[in-house]
Amino acid sequence: xxxxxxxxxxxxxxxxLERVIPSRSSNPILTYLPIELGNKGLVIKGTNGEIDLEVHxxxxxxxxxxxxxxxxxxxxxxxxxxxxxxxxxxxNVSSAGGGMELSSANFRTQLSTASPExxxxxxxxxxxxxxxxxxxxAQAITQVRxxxxxxxxxxxxxxxxxxxxxxxxxxxASDGFRLSRYDLPMHLVSSRKFVIPAKSADExxxxxxxxxxxxxxxVGEGSLTLIGEAVRMxxxxxxxxxxxxxxxxxxxxxxEATLSAERLRESLKRVAVLSDRNxxxxxxxxxxxxxxxxxxxxxxxGREEIALEAVGEPQLMVAFNAQYLxxxxxxxxxxxxxxxxxxxxxxxxESVEDPGYLAVVVPLRV
Amino acid sequence: xxxxxxxxxxxxxxxxLERVIPSRSSNPILTYLPIELGNKGLVIKGTNGEIDLEVHxxxxxxxxxxxxxxxxxxxxxxxxxxxxxxxxxxxNVSSAGGGMELSSANFRTQLSTASPExxxxxxxxxxxxxxxxxxxxAQAITQVRxxxxxxxxxxxxxxxxxxxxxxxxxxxASDGFRLSRYDLPMHLVSSRKFVIPAKSADExxxxxxxxxxxxxxxVGEGSLTLIGEAVRMxxxxxxxxxxxxxxxxxxxxxxEATLSAERLRESLKRVAVLSDRNxxxxxxxxxxxxxxxxxxxxxxxGREEIALEAVGEPQLMVAFNAQYLxxxxxxxxxxxxxxxxxxxxxxxxESVEDPGYLAVVVPLRV
Numbered sequence: 001x002x003x004x005x006x007x008x009x010x011x012x013x014x015x016x017l018e019r020v021i022p023s024r025s026s027n028p029i030l031t032y033l034p035i036e037l038g039n040k041g042l043v044i045k046g047t048n049g050e051i052d053l054e055v056h057x058x059x060x061x062x063x064x065x066x067x068x069x070x071x072x073x074x075x076x077x078x079x080x081x082x083x084x085x086x087x088x089x090x091x092n093v094s095s096a097g098g099g100m101e102l103s104s105a106n107f108r109t110q111l112s113t114a115s116p117e118x119x120x121x122x123x124x125x126x127x128x129x130x131x132x133x134x135x136x137x138a139q140a141i142t143q144v145r146x147x148x149x150x151x152x153x154x155x156x157x158x159x160x161x162x163x164x165x166x167x168x169x170x171x172x173a174s175d176g177f178r179l180s181r182y183d184l185p186m187h188l189v190s191s192r193k194f195v196i197p198a199k200s201a202d203e204x205x206x207x208x209x210x211x212x213x214x215x216x217x218x219v220g221e222g223s224l225t226l227i228g229e230a231v232r233m234x235x236x237x238x239x240x241x242x243x244x245x246x247x248x249x250x251x252x253x254x255x256e257a258t259l260s261a262e263r264l265r266e267s268l269k270r271v272a273v274l275s276d277r278n279x280x281x282x283x284x285x286x287x288x289x290x291x292x293x294x295x296x297x298x299x300x301x302g303r304e305e306i307a308l309e310a311v312g313e314p315q316l317m318v319a320f321n322a323q324y325l326x327x328x329x330x331x332x333x334x335x336x337x338x339x340x341x342x343x344x345x346x347x348x349x350e351s352v353e354d355p356g357y358l359a360v361v362v363p364l365r366v
Numbered sequence: 367x368x369x370x371x372x373x374x375x376x377x378x379x380x381x382x383l384e385r386v387i388p389s390r391s392s393n394p395i396l397t398y399l400p401i402e403l404g405n406k407g408l409v410i411k412g413t414n415g416e417i418d419l420e421v422h423x424x425x426x427x428x429x430x431x432x433x434x435x436x437x438x439x440x441x442x443x444x445x446x447x448x449x450x451x452x453x454x455x456x457x458n459v460s461s462a463g464g465g466m467e468l469s470s471a472n473f474r475t476q477l478s479t480a481s482p483e484x485x486x487x488x489x490x491x492x493x494x495x496x497x498x499x500x501x502x503x504a505q506a507i508t509q510v511r512x513x514x515x516x517x518x519x520x521x522x523x524x525x526x527x528x529x530x531x532x533x534x535x536x537x538x539a540s541d542g543f544r545l546s547r548y549d550l551p552m553h554l555v556s557s558r559k560f561v562i563p564a565k566s567a568d569e570x571x572x573x574x575x576x577x578x579x580x581x582x583x584x585v586g587e588g589s590l591t592l593i594g595e596a597v598r599m600x601x602x603x604x605x606x607x608x609x610x611x612x613x614x615x616x617x618x619x620x621x622e623a624t625l626s627a628e629r630l631r632e633s634l635k636r637v638a639v640l641s642d643r644n645x646x647x648x649x650x651x652x653x654x655x656x657x658x659x660x661x662x663x664x665x666x667x668g669r670e671e672i673a674l675e676a677v678g679e680p681q682l683m684v685a686f687n688a689q690y691l692x693x694x695x696x697x698x699x700x701x702x703x704x705x706x707x708x709x710x711x712x713x714x715x716e717s718v719e720d721p722g723y724l725a726v727v728v729p730l731r732v
């Protein structure tokens with residue numbers, strides 16, 4: 001079996017698998033990289049038990065076959081190869097004494113290989129009618145990801161919920177104290193909800209954020225398969241779904257204010273340096289044309305005033321965990337609209353330029 | 367007391383102190399930043415017990431005084447200030463209820479302060495006649511630093527030895543298996559040797575590498591003081607000096623080869639991926655016009671050939687710990703000259719373009 005493949009193509013393919021293939025495992029065969037040669041090119045794979053990945057790479061091949069190479073040294077070698085082209089010759093596939101000869105420019109290596117017997121079958125669902133732009137899916141997850149919980153308590157909140165409906169795609173994350181929601185209007189066929197573990201959601205973003213074109217979704221009972229042009233990815237889903245979060249989103253407000261999201265974020269960061277180290281409390285005093293932020297902690301006080309446009313109550317004081325508010329502002333690039341329903345009831349954070357984004361932050365008790 | 371100072375000046379000054387002032391300490395007063403106001407500007411200081419630092423900053427001041435502020439929040443605040451100018455007003459210096467009001471653009475903070483009583487006296491030696499360019503001193507240390515030991519065994523090798531003599535400055539580091547030496551010819555007055563702990567040597571590099579102008583040295587029994595235009599720095603010295611390393615530098619050679627240092631470094635890195643994980647052994651086979659590198663480990667073999675110009679023995683095989691050879695090449699930007707004295711005796715690595723640099727690497731036993 002022989003392969004000729006541009007180094008760049010191979011390195012990009014390995015880059016997709018690299019974070020998924022474990023460098024150590026109680027099942028050592030998972031630290032190997034399966035390489036399959038066919039007449040259309042190479043197929044490389046990997047799994048960490050939570051995520052299964054398969055990447056198809058165009059290559060000039062002779063013969064067919066299937067072999068395992070030790071993944072970590074293979075990644076390291078390919079990353080540093082001197083030439084533009086990589087040639088691999090695989091010998092005695094079925095026997096234990098098989099090996100791969102890899103060469104590029106003046107460099108040659110003889111890598112020991114293992115038989116693919118015993119490597120677990122990766123489970124990909126077949127594609128459904130559901131298709132959506134890969135980069136948009138990654139964007140929706142990215143916008144809400146920050147709000148997912150890191151606590152053991154209420155495990156479902158350690159995931160990102162995706163909701164498909166004929167109106168489009170919605171992504172939601174929450175830790176019980178705050179919520180983020182992102183809507184992408186598009187034509188979808190089915191109506192269903194499922195929760196992806198936050199770490200797997202991060203890998204979906206990493207793999208698909210720069211992908212042009214669409215992914216098809218295969219949604220099964222316990223898993224989701226994403227099928228792109230060259231990549232198949234399957235992630236385990238969490239059991240259950242989010243409790244009805246709609247009722248925590250307030251519908252009426254006593255003050256609405258608009259200002260630069262970046263400006264507010266930077267001010268909050270400064271004032272928060274002086275805040276109480278336990279609850280990061282910053283008091284926000286809204287007036288018609290300005291917002292004053294005040295903090296007080298062990299080292300002293302911080303205070304900053306910025307201009308804004310407010311409509312509603314002439315004066316309002318609300319206290320937040322500054323970090324929660326900074327997080328809620330983080331996906332907003334232009335102007336933020338703050339909608340306050342009172343000093344003790346949830347506030348809404350929206351992007352003026354991107355109507356898809358909404359966040360809810362619960363104030364601290366004064 | 368009042369101060370007006372450009373944010374940039376203050377931030378640069380704090381940047382010098384930031385790594386030295388501990389964020390936690392069994393002596394909590396060391397986590398504070400002493401600020402002294404005088405008619406020439408501000409003096410800020412810090413110590414971690416090993417290194418004492420003092421920075422003079424030009425500023426517009428009114429009044430004189432001395433106060434301590436909590437260092438970590440002060441660093442964080444100054445880094446993120448919105449304006450170009452920082453104004454500080456210090457009140458009731460001597461009383462416990464004193465405080466600093468710091469403002470910049472729309473931001474104001476009231477920082478609690480502490481009395482400077484109880485802050486340890488920093489010990490700087492007065493300057494001697496010995497002066498040398500600050501950036502050159504930093505360069506000499508940087509060139510040899512990699513070879514310093516990280517082992518407890520033979521503690522003296524955990525330092526960098528500086529040697530002053532009428533011929534110039536020499537920096538030396540070694541871990542007993544390899545040695546690096548850098549000579550800077552210059553006019554110096556005294557003849558003496560001293561060993562700086564490697565971590566303190568790193569701080570000297572950090573503080574002085576971008577300094578224009580000279581530093582004067584004050585060398586005492588247990589400490590070295592470096593005096594720049596705006597900075598005074600004192601580091602504790604190690605006890606003792608290096609054993610006579612001159613005798614491990616071979617004087618006669620059976621093969622000399624020249625080639626691109628970067629090319630050799632990159633090839634060694636590739637071949638080393640396949641080397642034995644314990645000793646990183648790579649065999650170097652020298653011929654008149656080429657060098658073949660071969661490694662063998664658990665995962666297979668690596669092999670690469672590169673062109674060079676060699677004079678001496680027609681064939682020579684020497685085995686090295688690849689990491690040691692890669693380290694020895696790291697300070698060389700252009701062409702390297704390898705001088706081999708045999709398969710079991712030390713080899714010399716020199717820079718063709720920079721005659722100040724020399725390294726010795728002991729081969730692995732074949």
